Amino acid sequence: MLSRRQLLASSAIGVVAGALPAAATNPPSRSAPNLFIGTGGHGHTYPGPTMPFGMVQLGPDTDVERWDACSGYHRTDTSIIGFSHTHLSGTGIGDLLDVLVAPGRGPVQLQRGTLDDPDSGYRQRFSGEHAEPGYYRVALENGVQAELSVTDRVGWHRYGFPAGPGHLLIDLSHLFADSRPSAPLIDAAWMDVDAAGTLTGSRRTFRWAKGRRIFFAMQLSRRPDRITFYGDGDAAQPPGTNRVAGRRLKAVLHYDDAGAAPIVVRCALSGVNAEGARANLAAEARSWNFDAVRGRAIRAWNAALGTVRVEGGTADQRTILASSLYHSQLAPTLFSDVDGRYPGLDGKTHQVRQGGAAFSTYSLWDTYRGQHPLLTLIAPDRAKMLVDDLIRQTAQSPYGPLVWPLQGKETGTMIGWHGVVPLAEAQAKGVPADYAAAWPAIRRRSFDFTAPDKENSLGRDLYDALGYVPADKVNESVSRTQEYAYDDWASAHLARAAGADAEAARLLARSANWRNVIDPAAGFARPRFADGTWWKAFDPILLGHMPKPDWRDYTEANGWQATFLNQHDIYGLIAHLGGDAKFEAKLDALFTAPSLLPESAPPDIAGLVGQYAHGNEPGQHVPYLYAFVGAPWKTQAMVRRLCTEMYRNDPDGIIGNDDCGQMSAWFVFSALGFYPVDPVEAAYVFGSPLFERAQVMLGGGRKLVIEAPGNRPETPYVAAVEWNGRPLTRSWIAHRDLVAGGALRFTMSSVPNKAFGRAPADRPPSSGRTPA
Template sequence: MRLTRRTVLGSTGALALSGAMPAFAGRSRAVPDLWIGTGGDGHTYPGATVPFGMVQVSPDTDTENWANCSGYHRGDPSIMGFSHTHLSGTGIADMMDVLVVPARGPVKLRPGAPDKPGEGYRQTYAQESAEPGYYACTLGNGVRSELTAEARVGWQRHRFPAGPGHLLIDLGNYRDSRPGEGPLIDDSRIELESDGILIGSRRTFRWAKGRRIHFAMQVSRKPDRITLHAGDQVVNGAIATADRVRAVLHYDDAGSAPIVVRTAVSAVDMAGARTNLAASASRDFDAARRQAIGDWADALKTVKIDGGSDDQRVVMATALYHAMLAPTLFSDVDDRYIGLDRLVHSVPKGEQAYSTYSTWDTYRTLHPLLTLVAPDRARSLVRDLVRQTQQSAYGPPCWPLQGVETGTMIGWHSVAIMAEAAAKGIDADYAAAWPAIRTRAFDAKAPDLVNSRARGTYIARGYLPADQVDESVSRTQEYAYDDWAMAALAAKAGATDDAARLRERSRNYRNVLDPTIGLARPKLADGSWLTPYDPIQLGHIKRYHDFTEANGWQTTFLNQHDLYGQIAHFGGDAKFAARLDALFAAPSTLPKDAPPDISGLIGQYAHGNEPDQHVPYLYAYVGQPWKTQALVRKILTTMYKRAPDGIIGNDDCGQMSAWFVMSALGLYPVDPVAAVYVFGSPLFTRAELKVGGKRKVVIEAPGNRVDTPYVTAVTWNGKPWTKSWIAHDDLVAGGTLRFTMSATPDPAFGAKLADRPPSFGRPAA
């Protein structure tokens, strides 16, 4: 529907959030603190979105620095404005599309330096407020700005002081190119339609090279005049085209009434953005805000908790919130989307397309969490991944962003997401994806990206030589895990011989583990081990890092699927346990060239980055789960806190947060494809999970306190449970899992071979 002055002005009063969010009230329903992760290296944003929404309308304090990958960093001295798309927790910046700047005084087309508000259109800001689905702040020019969102539409409401003001819409809000780079923006357009709607688009070359975004924008008050700018030149007419374009909406008395801006986006075309805008369900800003609040209340009530401290409950609520931001909706309301072949496709009715799959991170815990508490969403995502696998020239996706395969990180871990879903009985056409997956698995001449570098060498040799291939040790092990996942998908597709071949190949991880020293170690093309070797270092020469965002210590335990094979390779339970002990006891020293991703150290264990995050749970495989319990509780209580720097590393599209949620529940998917959860140390006295339909799981730990990290007994539906793990199928059938907690460990619990978790499709022998 069209937004009118009457509908906007009829509901401009402030909405009391405390009265609008009854679902978050009470001791077990803590309100998420959206500032958690916005400082330090968390890289989250505080702006408004809905669960898995296409639009994330949020403040931008900068678009360029490491700290501002999400567009925002807590404590930055100035603000640029409010844009409509953002990434949560990533280590690379992109998006931040369609920037709106509420301004007064002379028109300024450039933002200026971050530490010099007023030099350009940057301003100071204060009085920030953020809740799920809503953000507000007061700008230095006196404008009070509020943000809310629908799935495909962002809402902004700006209250100007009396007198003139203007809205700048900037499609050129990235820096100019540096020497040796191509343009970051090479083609932009803004057009004023006859009905007063602004439409436009731009093509960008940041992370996702050649990504296109389109928008349609409607304002509640007709401007007194509009000027369009192509570069720095004013355009005579209704259309501006250039590499960077801007529009300025001038109001002679901007303060006479609030100005509401409603903006829809589309990756398909401007017509798609207009269709998304027309389909907006809300009649005004406050209605949109109430709907967003309700959407979040419904999503977050899938997990209820009791016990713990006030701050721990807030951290838990926030972690669940962050775990429901991505992947992001990518199909328009008319079902169209851009595939990884850069062509327009339509999803089947009732389904959706998605973007922002950080698969190297999220296959580990985020997707397992969704299969547990949001199975319908998990099914929608895996069906989308099947389609993307069919459409991409590279087969199974690695890191797709807005219709572009970025190839970021290593491996092609969407196969793990699909294999896990298949193992958990989530319905999708896995056989339709298998031909493209098979090409990735066996055809050495199939096209590669950085993530799959030297795949043919891996297929031929069974490992990657450190004197020929960058990140050879990590690549070998992660390619092996993808072999394991592809084996499961081959079996699902009925390709029995392929499955057997891939299962055997998945044990290639051993080829870069030196059993004589019990460490991952670079292997050279002649088959010899790298000598001399220091596992603290990242690589043996400047040209090559031997590991991916890790060193030899952290890469030693990358294997997730063949734990008993690795235990045997290292000489048995005692030696493997000793290696784990050594990892956590080693000095926490890193080389000078270590990336900031290696953070959250306990010894050489790095919780702030993904490769290690299953490692505390490995003690269960040698019959020492009490060590897992102590470590997990320590990580839960020291690596996460209620503060802007409360996430110890990049949240990576919710992976760090999902680790907290799962571990605080007392469960962890060491090998997601195995469809089992290893027990850790539950943080709360009680949790209730909705697990699909009317089924629920209750997790109890009566009397649980900060000084009782150890599990001494477990019951499942009232019966003794001696295993240190539980299968997904058992859990989602519903029931009560009860932990008896203690201040002292019980070495007997989970120690027997029969009680240890399965691995490589079998329990411990």
């Protein structure tokens, strides 16, 4: 596996918004997000402006070496290299940072310098940082005031220089290097300026997404007095040169009086070609009015963030909620031009139909769990566009279901082929789409063991033949077995939708393979060898049976955490581990075990409560599993604790990598009072709402109002639940009820109501059934 550091039920009918009680018609106010949450610690977010799901993610870069600066930015840094047009939010691998613009004064510096010695290069100390959705501003030490804003495909800069000469450096050699460069990093690049002054260019990079190509077209409100191009080795090109090609290129745009008037830069991107970048620029940059662009970006974000409004809680919690909602709507990122063209995963240029769009930056190992389900609630039109795109790109990719595609390249990062999960979820929730079009590629990945592989799908043949991936044959075998089984569960739904009933039955049977790596005698997910024996010297805190640091039996987890990876057959897991009482005790033990990890543990295993790791995705459904054994009051207590301890209104306010919004989406769901343990089940398990009142706009004029009157820190327990005025005794609610709109009311208490959700008939469904 490519490490991230290495390169349904109920039939009740909900009421529509117009039928809500009068008290529910007054919307709560909306708090402003803090875009610096997650920019410290290991959150890996960035504070620069982008549109919701926009192609351009413009922002400041402070470092390109440390893992904690995977986004190009870290809040603890004290100097800015410049402002680049693409960033990854919350990922554990660095890439992108395309087309850096660095405003300078005085002698031209061509090297960025170092964090320890900013004066050694063109980077600048800074002050007065301000960030809000769609806008960023900072004062650089050289006297330049920098402002940034965006449209979907165009980055907008406005630079105010002091009187006198100044320049803009365009650095195409800038990228995330992580101190471990591997040739070529950049193998081809060019820049060209035409007679009208439009600067175009391209580069092909080999960082994480190998062979990724980006094109740009840049215009300036004031034409420079001269342009100097620099080739490889920073070799200055002769005066009058209007084109340069090589690998690591730069251009300096000189202004004899840079301070005479603000310089506005508008730079469009394309993944197809320079003509596509020019067309994107022409379509989205029809004036030089920076403030109008800023205003449109702010209005777009006001609409996106207005989908969830809350009252109650603390001011910090309301800010965290708004910030989480913001981070949940950054990716996947738009990656088709205004004419619909985009680079396919098959290396060809494709075109979407009018009204459609292609996307990139699918962190699917993370986001299938909560971020995609959140979009089906708060942004159903966007979710529909993503489903159509997932189907289209699944059919086009030589690997079939998407794993972690980035700008036209399948990175294959992490394990499994979780692109099937948002499709199966959407199909289960009634999102109309041509799911059958994706089925041939899904069938190939599921059953054709000669089909091309990446690291994410190793051992598929052994998994099919033995019922598990053996630990002496394939790395991370225990996690692979369980995650492949979950993908089989999701794929079985898509097979049925395509009319492939025999394959659906085979997938459904194979989705039970998870049990073949959980030793009921030991009570843990445990490495199993090809001869059927278990690793004898097993310790659940260890990562693998081999001493080699690059060979593990689990993916960013250990035996404790992997024991509870199962999301789709929870009642089967409960029975496998000895029944309700033993399973509840096992959960208790998980949360109370010593928080010890081996020295070789990856930093992703973070945010420990006992051996539960909230800072990484594989276990984020686990606090909700108590509801499946009739003890939802324990879920309520733990979810409230996690909401208050793992998230803070602070740069170091996300306990692990935000992973394209999944950590944030968990908070949004849990703060509202429910979570999709298995998104394909199309049901939500109740937890503990954090606020007294919330309003969720569901699309189509529908509205969900959630009330928890008198909710306070000392009332984490749910005493009772009402749906549209009718008492609920069960500890869950179906998606089809919730999405219809209505009023969900929690009665909160300082003491648990152990009878609520206790009866087998009131427990959540799993694999389409309850234990009743």
